[in-house]
Every structure is written in structure tokens, then in C-alpha cells.
Amino acid sequence: MSYAPSAAVLERIDRAVAAYPERSAALLPVLRLIQEESGWVPPAAEVWAADKLGLNPVRVREVLSFYTMFRRRPAGRTVVQVCRNLSCTLAGAEEVIAALRRELGLGDGADTTADGAVTLVAVECLGNCDHAPCLQIDGVDRGPVTRDSAAAIVRELRGR
Amino acid sequence: MSQDTVRLIPSDEGSWRLDAYLRRGGYEAARKAVTSMAPAGIIAEVRKAGLRGRGGAGFPAGLKWSFVPQGVSGPKYLCVNADEGEPGTFKDRAILVRDPHRLLEGMVIAAFAVGIHTAIVYVRGEYERIAGRLREAMAEAEGAGFLGPDIFGSGFGLEVVIHFGAGAYICGEETALLESVEGRRGTPRLKPPFPAVAGLFRAPTVINNVETLANVPSIIGRGADWFTAQGLPKDCGTRLFSVSGAVRRPGLYELPTGIPLRTLIEDHAGGPPEGVSVKAVIPGGLSAPVLRADELEAHLDFESMALVCSMAGSAGVIVIGDRTPMLEVLGVMSRFYAHESCGQCTPCRIGTSWIHRTVTRIAAGQGRRGDLDLILSLADGIKGRTLCPMGDAAALPIQALVTKFRDELEQAVER
Ligand SMILES: Cc1cc2nc3c(=O)[nH]c(=O)nc-3n(C[C@H](O)[C@H](O)[C@H](O)COP(=O)(O)O)c2cc1C
Ligand code: SF4
Numbered sequence: 001m002s003y004a005p006s007a008a009v010l011e012r013i014d015r016a017v018a019a020y021p022e023r024s025a026a027l028l029p030v031l032r033l034i035q036e037e038s039g040w041v042p043p044a045a046e047v048w049a050a051d052k053l054g055l056n057p058v059r060v061r062e063v064l065s066f067y068t069m070f071r072r073r074p075a076g077r078t079v080v081q082v083c084r085n086l087s088c089t090l091a092g093a094e095e096v097i098a099a100l101r102r103e104l105g106l107g108d109g110a111d112t113t114a115d116g117a118v119t120l121v122a123v124e125c126l127g128n129c130d131h132a133p134c135l136q137i138d139g140v141d142r143g144p145v146t147r148d149s150a151a152a153i154v155r156e157l158r159g160r
Numbered sequence: 161m162s163q164d165t166v167r168l169i170p171s172d173e174g175s176w177r178l179d180a181y182l183r184r185g186g187y188e189a190a191r192k193a194v195t196s197m198a199p200a201g202i203i204a205e206v207r208k209a210g211l212r213g214r215g216g217a218g219f220p221a222g223l224k225w226s227f228v229p230q231g232v233s234g235p236k237y238l239c240v241n242a243d244e245g246e247p248g249t250f251k252d253r254a255i256l257v258r259d260p261h262r263l264l265e266g267m268v269i270a271a272f273a274v275g276i277h278t279a280i281v282y283v284r285g286e287y288e289r290i291a292g293r294l295r296e297a298m299a300e301a302e303g304a305g306f307l308g309p310d311i312f313g314s315g316f317g318l319e320v321v322i323h324f325g326a327g328a329y330i331c332g333e334e335t336a337l338l339e340s341v342e343g344r345r346g347t348p349r350l351k352p353p354f355p356a357v358a359g360l361f362r363a364p365t366v367i368n369n370v371e372t373l374a375n376v377p378s379i380i381g382r383g384a385d386w387f388t389a390q391g392l393p394k395d396c397g398t399r400l401f402s403v404s405g406a407v408r409r410p411g412l413y414e415l416p417t418g419i420p421l422r423t424l425i426e427d428h429a430g431g432p433p434e435g436v437s438v439k440a441v442i443p444g445g446l447s448a449p450v451l452r453a454d455e456l457e458a459h460l461d462f463e464s465m466a467l468v469c470s471m472a473g474s475a476g477v478i479v480i481g482d483r484t485p486m487l488e489v490l491g492v493m494s495r496f497y498a499h500e501s502c503g504q505c506t507p508c509r510i511g512t513s514w515i516h517r518t519v520t521r522i523a524a525g526q527g528r529r530g531d532l533d534l535i536l537s538l539a540d541g542i543k544g545r546t547l548c549p550m551g552d553a554a555a556l557p558i559q560a561l562v563t564k565f566r567d568e569l570e571q572a573v574e575r
């Protein structure tokens with residue numbers, strides 16, 4: 001399996017590389033751009049990025065595995081990040097998470113629906129605590145969410 | 161708030177656009193600084209204003225700038241900390257959303273004062289959408305000659321790069337942030353050398369929080385004396401207090417430093433909802449040791465908070481109501497630190513996860529006598545024994561919570 005970004009992404013990658021005085025510094029933006037296009041960072045893309053930046057592939061894996069927003073497995077078409085830190089917990093985040101999982105039909109340990117529509121990840125504070133409990137759908141903020149609105153959100157996601 | 165106080169969060173229509181910012185007097189301070197002031201004079205003015213860092217540690221901004229060696233050749237960097245990872249804090253978000261030009265203006269002034277030509281804004285990955293406003297503002301400012309190679313026709317140039325994080329709390333720590341910008345895991349560096357001497361790409365680097373820099377335009381525009389007239393003598397100006405949890409009006413409140421915690425919670429945030437009373441308050445982001453309901457007379461400034469063994473931190477105030485079990489709070493806290501420890505130091509890595517396992521066991525009804533003492537001693541083993549301040553930031557709030565709510569937690573253990 002080999003990897004190659006689209007021409008448009010390659011152009012953005014080259015611009016990112018040019019923004020830093022050392023090529024290796026562009027690793028985070030390069031991985032972000034790859035993930036933005038592919039939905040995750042496949043192993044072949046790790047090797048591609050290493051080659052592009054003149055790094056050992058281990059250096060790429062090391063970074064990829066450190067940051068929680070990078071995905072080393074394919075994700076659903078929509079990614080939902082739901083906050084479970086303190087302000088959201090005080091406002092009922094655990095119930096919202098349970099409702100979302102139930103509505104999505106996620107079994108124990110699963111984070112992506114069987115049809116590949118939605119990935120649900122519980123995360124730490126989203127910096128939106130005055131809208132607790134809150135979540136982000138593909139990076140767009142939502143909140144406060146209730147058990148009922150969680151069900152409506154899932155219906156909306158299924159329709160995408 | 162009267163007209164004469166710092167207003168970091170404007171409410172006018174389209175407040176984030178350049179024309180709106182110019183109507184509010186925007187970029188006049190940067191023009192004054194760049195075209196008519198000496199760099200040393202700017203640093204002196206900011207020092208006189210006593211502006212303390214708004215990122216958490218409260219270090220005086222002007223003093224930090226003065227540590228950068230002058231007269232040496234080679235690049236220097238300004239890193240803007242927009243990682244905003246401290247749970248309970250959402251103020252830098254508001255500046256990015258409502259007033260990105262104020263941040264850019266503060267950056268221009270700081271960069272000119274220190275002789276910096278490249279700035280990196282480190283934005284947490286979760287704020288990527290929000291950063292669209294900053295990107296637009298950068299383009300507007302460049303178009304108007306307020307940013308770019310020749311600012312106000314003075315020959316002074318500043319280039320700005322946005323660098324996104326990717327979900328790691330520790331990257332808010334300044335040296336971990338530098339590692340992350342350099343394309344590595346966010347593992348804090350041993351200090352010294354301090355970033356002012358050897359920071360990003362080993363060059364002298366200033367790292368400041370978004371809110372800190374957003375205060376700079378009004379200090380230069382109106383003068384240090386105007387700034388010091390607000391807040392306290394050693395901790396001046398206003399702060400953006402993020403209030404969340406058990407209050408009627410969660411939100412952001414800009415108020416002078418040193419206001420009583422009770423005033424903020426009751427008068428501004430509306431107090432707890434009907435039928436709920438305040439049990440505890442975390443006054444400065446999750447890492448600030450908890451205060452009991454009988455400690456609400458304490459004032460919200462760096463020194464007053466230290467007097468009650470807590471910290472003003474990021475000014476994220478989380479109010480906990482009487483119906484919330486403290487074991488639940490402890491569970492969130494211990495999970496967070498165990499998850500976010502970068503793993504470099506054994507006490508932090510092992511200590512936080514051992515504490516979390518113990519708390520999880522108690523929550524599952526398998527508590528053992530001595531568990532609370534175990535947690536306290538594990539926290540003690542972290543305290544003062546780690547490379548970066550995160551060790552203490554985990555140990556201290558956990559110890560405070562266990563100590564102050566021991567009776568309640570003891571009941572949960574015995575259950
Ligand atoms: C674990 C940890 C997390 C931190 N997170 C942040 C953060 O998200 N934002 C921030 O501005 N400062 C954060 N800080 C403080 C920074 O290390 C640094 O002191 C600050 O950015 C300096 O800017 P200031 O002097 O303008 O406050 C953190 C510190 C630690 C130890
Ligand atoms: S104290 Fe914790 S977060 Fe800081 S360097 Fe050590 S292991 Fe990493």
C-alpha cells in the first residue's frame with residue numbers, strides 16, 4: 001500500500017513546510033492535513049511524511065501516538081467529541097454520553113458505528129464550559145446538550 | 161463596568177472585524193509604540209503597569225520581556241499561548257472570537273519591544289474553527305499595513321504563523337509548547353536554560369498567554385498609571401473570570417483583580433440555582449486547590465489565593481453544588497491528570513495513574529480502609545519531585561480535596 005496526498009493537499013503541505021525554519025517542525029501540520037483529507041493517518045502516510053520531512057518513521061509514530069486528536073484507525077464520516085471534564089460532568093455529561101452511545105448503538109468498547117457513520121470520543125475540557133454539557137461535531141461546538149437533544153443530534157447525524 | 165476599565169470582550173456588532181476595532185481606537189497604541197517609542201521605554205511602561213501573566217503562573221510580563229538578551233544577532237521568537245487547556249477556562253476563546261485584532265495589536269507591540277520578527281500562535285486543535293477569525297484578522301491587518309514586513313511604514317516587520325496543537329493538555333506548559341512547535345511530542349524541557357535565553361529552535365523566546373498580550377494595547381495607549389488604577393497595587397487591571405458549574409448564569413465576567421469570590425459567584429453569576437447551595441469552589445482552573453463554602457470571602461488575585469493555599473491560576477471558577485458527591489469530582493480530577501501526564505517523570509506518571517486506579521476502585525464500591533491515606537501519600541510522592549509544574553498541579557488539588565472533604569469521602573470508602 002502506498003500513500004500520496006491530493007495535489008491540493010500537497011500544495012498546502014509544502015506551504016506548511018515553508019513556514020518553519022526547520023523542516024521537521026512541520027510534522028504536526030503535515031499530519032493534520034493528511035488526516036483532514038483521509039480521515040485518519042494510515043501507516044503508509046506515516047512513511048510518506050517521514051520521507052517528506054527527512055525524519056525516521058519512528059519519529060513520526062512517536063508524535064502520532066502522543067497527540068489524542070490524531071487517529072491511527074479509520075474514523076466514521078462524522079466525528080463527535082464529547083466533553084467529560086468537571087464542568088460538563090457537573091451538568092450531566094455522563095448521562096449525555098450514555099444517551100449518545102445508546103442512540104448510536106455503540107457496544108462496549110466500540111467508538112464507531114457499524115455503518116461507519118459516526119465516531120464518538122469522550123475528551124477532556126473543550127474550553128466551552130459555560131455551555132456544559134457540550135460537544136463538538138466535526139469541530140463545530142454544540143451545547144448545552146440534554147439527554148433528549150442527544151437523541152435529536154443522533155438522528156441528525158444519521159441523516160448525513 | 162464603566163467606560164474607563166479595560167474591555168477585553170467587546171459587544172459591538174461584528175466586533176472582530178478591523179473596521180469595528182478601528183472604531184474602538186484599535187491599532188493606535190501599536191502605531192504610537194512602533195513609530196514614536198523606544199523598545200526599552202515600552203518594556204518599562206509594561207513593567208510599571210505591573211501586568212502579570214494571565215496564563216496561570218502570574219509572572220510579570222514586562223520583566224519576562226526584559227530577560228531576552230539584547231544586541232545579539234539571529235532570530236528571536238514570540239510564542240502566543242492559545243492552548244487554553246486548563247479545565248474550566250474559556251477566556252482566550254472569547255478573545256479569539258470577539259477581539260482577535262486586540263491580540264494581534266498586543267503581539268505587534270511586544271514583538272517591537274523585544275526585537276522579534278516572527279510570532280507563532282499556538283492554538284489548541286479543538287479551536288481550529290475559532291481560529292478562522294484570527295486568520296481573517298491577520299489578513300485584514302496585513303492589508304492595512306499593521307502586520308507584515310513594514311508595519312506603519314516604520315521598517316519594522318512581524319510575520320505571524322498559526323500552529324495547531326492536537327489534543328494534549330501538557331502542551332500548554334511553555335516548554336512542552338516549544339517542543340510541540342518543533343514537531344515533537346509535548347514533553348516539557350528541563351530549565352534552565354529558560355526560554356528567554358534558549359527557547360524555540362534554541363533562540364531567545366518570549367511566551368505569553370493570549371489575555372496577557374490583549375492587555376498590552378491599553379497599557380501603551382492609556383499609560384501604566386491608568387492601568388494600575390484598577391485592581392490591586394501588585395496585581396493590576398482586570399481579569400476574565402470564566403464561571404461554570406452550579407450557577408444560574410455561567411459565563412465570562414471581566415472584573416478588577418482582587419474581587420471577592422463571593423461577589424463573582426453571587427452578584428455576577430447569579431449564585432447557585434434554586435434549591436442548590438454551594439459546597440465547594442475551584443477558583444483558578446482544575447489545578448487550583450478547592451475551597452470550601454466557608455472560604456468564599458477570599459479575594460481573587462494571586463496573593464490572596466496563595467494565602468488560602470490555592471491559586472488564582474487561569475481564573476476559571478468552577479462552582480460545585482451540595483448535591484455533587486466529592487468522589488465524583490475526585491474521579492474526574494484523577495482521570496484527567498493520569499491521562500494528561502506526559503510520562504517523563506516516574507512520580508507523575510505512576511503516581512497519577514495509581515491515584516486514579518484507587519479512586520476508581522472506591523467508586524466501584526471496593527474501597528479499603530487506608531485508601532485516602534494512600535492517595536495522600538501518593539500525591540506527596542509527586543509533589544516537588546517532577547520536572548515540570550504539572551506534578552504539583554496534579555498533587556495539590558487532589559490533596560486539598562481529600563483533606564477538606566475527608567469525612568464525606570471516608571463514607572464513600574466504607575460503603
Ligand atoms: C501543565 C500546565 C499547563 C498549562 N497550560 C497553559 C495554557 O493552556 N495556556 C496558557 O496560557 N498557559 C498555560 N500554562 C502556563 C505556561 O507554562 C506559561 O506560564 C504561560 O503561557 C506564560 O504566559 P503568561 O506569563 O502570559 O501567563 C500551563 C502550565 C502548566 C504547568
Ligand atoms: S511532571 Fe508530569 S507532565 Fe511534567 S514533565 Fe514530568 S511526567 Fe511530564
Ligand code: FES
Nearest residue numbers: 083088126128129
Ligand atoms: S468541562 Fe466541558 S467544556 Fe470545559
